[in-house]
Each structure stands twice: as C-alpha cells, then as structure tokens.
Amino acid sequence: MRRRTPLTLLVLAGLAALVVTVLVTVTIGPADLGVAEVARSIAGHLGLPVEAVPRLHDAIVWDLRLPRVLTAAAVGAGLAIAGAVMQSLTRNPLADPYLLGLSSGASLGAVAVLVVGVSLLLPVAAFAGALLALVATLALARSGSTLSPARTVLAGLAVSQMAAAGTSFVIFWSSTGDSYREILTWLLGSLAGATWTSVAIAGIAVVVVGAVLVLSATRLDAFAFGDTSAAALGIDVDRTRWTLMTVVALLTGAMVAVSGAIGFVGLILPHAVSSLTGPAHRRLLPVAALSGAVFLIWADTLARTVFDPRELPVGIVTALIGVPVFAFLLRRGKGSAWT
Template sequence: MSVPGRPPIDHARADAGQRAPLRPPLTLLLGTGLVALVVTLLVAVTIGPADLAVGEVVRSVAAHLGLREHDVPRLHDAIVWDLRLPRVLTAAAVGAGLAVAGAVMQSLTRNPLADPYLLGLSSGASLGAVAVLVLGVGLLLPVAAFAGALAALLGTLALARTGGTLTPARTVLAGLAVSQLAAAATSFVIFWTATGDSYREILSWLMGSLAGATWSSVAISGAALAVVGTVVVLAAGRLDAFAFGDTAAAALGVDVDRTRWTMMTLVALLTGAMVAVSGAIGFVGLVLPHAVSVVTGPAHRRLLPVAALAGAVLLVWADTLARTVFDPRELPVGIVTALIGVPVFAVLLRRGRGASWS
C-alpha cells in the first residue's frame, strides 16, 4: 500500500528489483530529535510577556530537582515551574502521543486518512468535558473527558459487533456513527445550558487548548505516553506485518484479531488521556506519520519513536505561537495546528499524487 508522503514498502521495492532508498541511521534521527526537543522545551519556556533567560530556566528546574540552591527570583521561578514548564511538557507529551496514535491507527486500519480520533474518541471526550464545564465543576474536566472517550470506545465496539464479525471497516463506520451522536449531544448540551462566559471556555476546549495545563496534566499525559508508547514500539514488527494485509500477517505468525484490538484499545486509552488534558487537537496524528515516514521509511521500529519526537516538537511550537502571537489574547492551539497541517498535508498529497490509495 502506498500513501501520500510515504514511500512504498521496502519489500515491494526489492520484489520489483528496485534498490531501497538509503535512510539515515536510527541513532542519528533519535539523537537529532532529542536535541531538538530539549532545545525546544528550554526556549519555549523563556517566551512570553515576562523576560526570562535559558539560564534562569535551567537553574529553576535544577533547584526544584534538588541539584542546586534556589537563586532565581521568586516571581521568575513561579513563572517557570508553576506556569510555563507544565504547559510545554504537557504539549510535548500530547504531541508525541497523538503522533504515535495516528501512526498505529493508519497501520491497523490500512487507511492513510486514519487519525487518533477515528473511533469517536474526540466527540465522546468533548461530551464529557462540556457536561462538567456547564455544571461549573471544571476541576473534574480531565476525568470527565477520559470517561467520555472510554464510553465512546465501548459504544463503537458494541455497535460494530451488532452487525456480526468485528472488522476494521465496520468498526470505522460504527466510530463515525458514535462520533456524530456524541457531537449532537454536545451541541444540545451547549445550546440548552451554556450561558455567559462558559461559551468561550467551552469553545476554547473544543478547539484544543493547553491553557489550563498543570503538573497533573503532565502526569496524566506522560504516564499514558510512557506505557502505551512502550507497548506499541515493542509491537513494531507486528504492525509492519499489517501493511501486507491480514492474510499475509497471519502467515507471518501474527494473531491478527488479538493484535488489532489490543492495539486499538491501547491507542484509544492513549488518545483519551491526551484529549482529557488538551481538548481535541487536529492534524498532528494525521500528518506527522506521513511526513516523518519520508525520512524514516515505513518500518514502525523507526517510524514510531521519530514521529513521537517530531510530534512533541511541533506541538510545543504550535502552542507557543498560540499563546504569544496575539498576546494578551490566546488562540486555541487546534487553530494553529490546522493552519500548519493543511498546507503540509497538501504538499504530501502532491508528492504522492501518483500513488495508489487502495
């Protein structure tokens, strides 16, 4: 299968007598990505109305980790540790998580347009979040959003099973139905109950926002990324097998049904955790796997970790733009990712205009 932005699978090139393109070593890609991420985190924390230096950020973090004495002005230390650092770390974890989830969903469904929200997770999370926002209990927002995403997943799987055998196509269609139902319910709740400033708060969350990120947000998104990310990277070989179809994957010794639904459930939980702390942020999980595969190739052992680093860097910078470009007003970060993602996806489509989408 060929997708826009992804070169054909190396095995297919070999069968056709073509030489596989040379790829940069994985260690070089990971090293470059890690350096870019660290620099991005340090610089992003310094950007804002308060004038901070990278040295102050490093000293503040080191002091809170017990590595040195506190010698940063109290106000600057609070800005770094309590406001900006949790936000940029949450952005990094969410960007990495959405990129990984998108790559896995595209592999499992063999659909180049699949994204982390394919099974109705975003709409379910939005319904849960809006419900607590209109009730004025915003502290429960992450819990309600995660519960909504999980309920959407269960609803999608239950609806897909009513038609008989659980297949990827039936599951995707069920996910679309559940997504539309949850979106309609969300609109009804907003129309019936939202008043005053709650409209702005709800709209900001629905478009994706990291404005309320705290250390709890870092813990939720970071833990989900660490657990699910480790599992899917270890399953990279089995994910590669899906590129040849279910029959070929089974012939290679992969338990197709068990692997597919285990991975889908894990990705759903990962996406639910990300949506719970950031709202629905589009295009990261759709575009990043295609863009990164131009450099890494389609092998998931290379694609997944590099996509995670690229997603982290992208979302940190997108959120930095969202909170600073129109200061003191702040854009929802989902607007920025859409403005970046649409032209990038157009370029990828142009690069792959001769490829098959079947």
C-alpha cells in the first residue's frame, strides 16, 4: 500500500503556496508593483511598523486587488469543499456544488434585481434564490419517499431547469440596454466587483461552514460505503444527509452571492486532490480548500489580464482549464468510481 503524504505537510505546503500566490498575483496588472511593496502595504494596514508605500500603490493593493484576490481564494476554497461533500453524499463522482439547483436559483434572484437596477441587493437576492432552490429540491426529493441520492439528483435537475427557465424569461421580458452585459457577466461568474464586504461574506462562510463539514468527516466517509453500511455504523442516514446538504447549500449560496456561478472548481478539485490525500475527508477537505483557493486566484488573474484592458468572466477560464483536466481524470480513472 502506497504511503500517503502526512496531512500536516500537505496543509503547510498548501498554505505556503496560497501566501505566495496572493502576494504575486496582487502585483500582476498595469501598475508597476513588486512583491515587497505589496507585503509592506498589507503589513502597514495591519498596524506593523514598516516603510510607507506610495498612496496610489497602496490604494491599488488594498482597495482594488487584494479584496478581489482574497474573495477568489475564499470562493475557490468554498466551492472545492462543497463539491467534495456533494460527491460523497450523493455517491456521484460528477456531483458539484450546484447539483441541487442552487446556481440556477441564485441566478434567478440575481437577474431579478439586476433588471430592475437594484444591483446593491444582488448578494442578498442571489443567496435567497439559492436557499429557495434548496428548499424546493429537498421538498421534491423527500415527497413520498426517503431522501435517496438518486431522487435528490433528479429533483435538483428539475428545480435547476425550472429556475433556468425563469431566468431566461426575466431576461427576455425585462432586460434592456447595458443590463444584458451585466447579467451575462454575472451568469458566467465574475469577481470584478469584489470588495472587502465580499471577502467578509465568503471568508466567514468558508471558515464557519468549512469547520462544520471537516468535523463531519467521519460521517462523510461512512456514506462512501452506501446507506446500509452507514446506518450499520449508527448514523441516521436520512437526517444526516438532509443536514449536510443544507449546510453545503448555505456555503454554496454564500459563494454564488459574491461571484456568480463559477463552474468546474467544485467538480474537478476534489478528484485531483484525492490522488494526494486519499478518500478520507479529514484529509481531503482541508487540502481541497487550499487547492481551490490557489486555483481560482490564478484563474481570475488570467481572466483579468490576458486580454487587458478587456476582462473575461472567470467562469470562462475555469471551463477552459477544467474541461481538459476533467478529460484527463476521466481517462485515468477507467475502472474506478468514474465508471
């Protein structure tokens, strides 16, 4: 049996990669910034005694780029955790955080406020839409039977299609002028409007909800062997699945509220990371979170710089990267859980 890399080493390596990624990506852009200057700007705002940074450069770092980079880190971590948990609860390697119709529900809520010009309410409307989609999915899956993985997936698909139809109707009926571009950018996923409020929403959700899910690692491991085996281990399968799916929905709703629907992060990262950590969620979840954070920061950096001064929605970049990676993992996984 191949020995696994110690979890402590993986986490320390992930943290080091994340810190370096944050410092380097904040320097990337039209302004001539260096890593040392970025570090001094951050240290100065944290109250540490360092040499002052020119005011313009300090504003670029602290008010523009750093909130966006940290929001990308939090969203990437949250989506990776949510994807890993959903794949376990549904025993479906193709599951992602949006399986329960959350993305479509959030999109419907967001588009509804964008077309009426109340963009300040976008995070609230997106989060509310995601929660309503969750309630509809779980109610439909629960009706007349237990909450099985297959019924949950089918219910999520139905709710997702209904919400997507509602979104299309709202856009067709009400959208005019430049609102089309704003709506399309949000639907494809974008971190362009990230602020320190976005950092707080996504960061708190990842820390609080992520901790709850990591503490549930043993129960998540039990689901890998099926509902019967999990019940034999003393787990209330139906109640646990309801609870953890609700927790994942809260996490996903917070991520979608600040970034829109960014695909492939929650689908690909858990599979890629599991080759290093193994399937145990106590190891998988923290490493997936760090990997998702680093991945989305770099993806967003590409989105905002490759075609400068024009900017791509980050969801396009994650799809362009995610599809070939998914194909590679699918090819390599012949005969395993992928089949």
